[in-house]
Amino acid sequence: MDTFNYRAQDDVLSKNYPPWVRRTIEIPVINIYSAFIESEKKYSKNAAVEFMGTLITYEDLKNEINNTADLLNSHGIKKGDRVAVMLPNVPQYVIVFFALMSLGAIIVQLNPLYTEREIIDELQDSESDTIITLDEFSGKILKFYPKKIKRIFFAGIGDYLPPIISWIYKLSRRNLTRVNFNENIIRLKRNKNLNSRETPRNNIDPENDPALFQYTGGTTGVPKAAVLTHYNLIANAYQIREWLPDEFKYNISFLSSIPFFHVYGMMTAMLSPLLSGSKIILIPDPRDIKMTLKIINKSKPTAFPGIPTLYHSIMNYRDVSKYNLRDIRVCISGAMPLPVELQKDFEKITGAVVVEGYGLSETSPVANINPIVSDNDITHRRIGSVGMPVPDTYEKIVSIDDGITEVPIGSPGELLIKGPQLIPEFYDFWHLVNCKLIPAEIYYIILS
Secondary structure (H helix, E strand, O other), rough: OOOOHHHHHHHHHOOOOOOOOOOOOOOOOOHHHHHHEEEEEEEHHOOEEEEEEEEEHHHHHHHHHHHHHHHHHHHHOOOOOOOOOOOOOHHHHHHHHHHHHHHHHHHEEEEEOOOOOHHHHHHHHOOEEEEEEEHHHHHHHHHHOOOOOOEEEEEHHHOOOOOHHHHHHHHHOOOOOOOOOOOOOOEEEOOOOOOOOOOOOOOOOOOOEEEEEEEOOOOOOOOOOEEEEEHHHHHHHHHHHHHHOHHHHHHOOEEEOOOOOOOHHHHHHHHHHHHHEEEEEEOOOOOOOOHHHHHHHOOOOOOEEEEHHHHHHHHHOOOHOOOOOOOOOEEEEEOOOOHHHHHHHHHHHHHHHEEEEEHHHHHHHHHOOOOOOOOOOOOOOOOOOOEEEEEOEEEEOOOOOOOOEEOOOOOOOOOEEEOOOOOOOOOOOOOOOOOOEEEEOOOEEEEO
């Protein structure tokens, strides 16, 4: 079996890594809910979530997670169940995410913008029989009950809005499809009961139990579920934290605009920050640039993970000069190539360091990030590059013809990645074409 030449790669990387980044780190074998509880114990009175003027502390978030886990469990949700979650960046996503993690259930990520056909395909492929979504999607989702799904939980954004805003919001939604709640169509109400109890988690195996099904078509064109374990996601959260300079590692604020239903948004704008005691500032609709700018101006986020189209939309908004963006200090761009001109222009209007990274759903998703240093630090930073592999991640480029032979520097080929954030498998991937996992100590993944 072909293996990576660790020594040769580390000799090169050690000369270019930022001084605060360790090449290898200790990653705890722990489930996601337990990792959150460790963070909550350290930062219990700090704000964890900010949403449209509403603040939720770590302690209150823990209570709402536990209460929601009890509700879900009382309706039959248990370890190994696939539960479709179709939510934008609202508090319920955060709460449901950790509640399902505590139960050992598997989240199946669904995009709220999916067509009915796309929703059905992923429900059937994942064998999900339960969905958690917003009441404003009831007209679409109720069509699937009871033939395609047997259980629906409807949440309402108004539960987490300040009273006056909530009243206005509910008035604007008067024409929603009426929902007749019953034992299988359940209202997911906000529950702030302070006497919540932690759900038993002793039966979760972090290294082998799936936490998430993330559908991706990146390697085959046909969407398939990347199976992400608890350990995969924990590893990537720790890798990202290690990459950040010390002043950004803990207890800062993140603008959480990129959708959580994409693993990139979920990891960089939700899970990694919350496991580090930071506050996430939720943007439910990243297409609403005016609202985004108002929130940036008022809430003053420190970090802003995003994508090039989002940075471009903000920079070209007609009234952008009316808003203060200078509190943003670091931006990590992913999902697509970051044009150098856009990178430099966004740095000018914010004063932030903007760096590009690379990843894919199969790597939880972050594999590479450029060093987070100023433009003047040419020793570490490479403008126009996706950067270097994060700690404990090893890469090489091999021949397209045989998938084994390493190609010379500068030559095209296939990228092989090895690391603790790499998925063990695709769910039911026997039908895939031109996509394969090669077993090693962990796995290499070949990307065509």
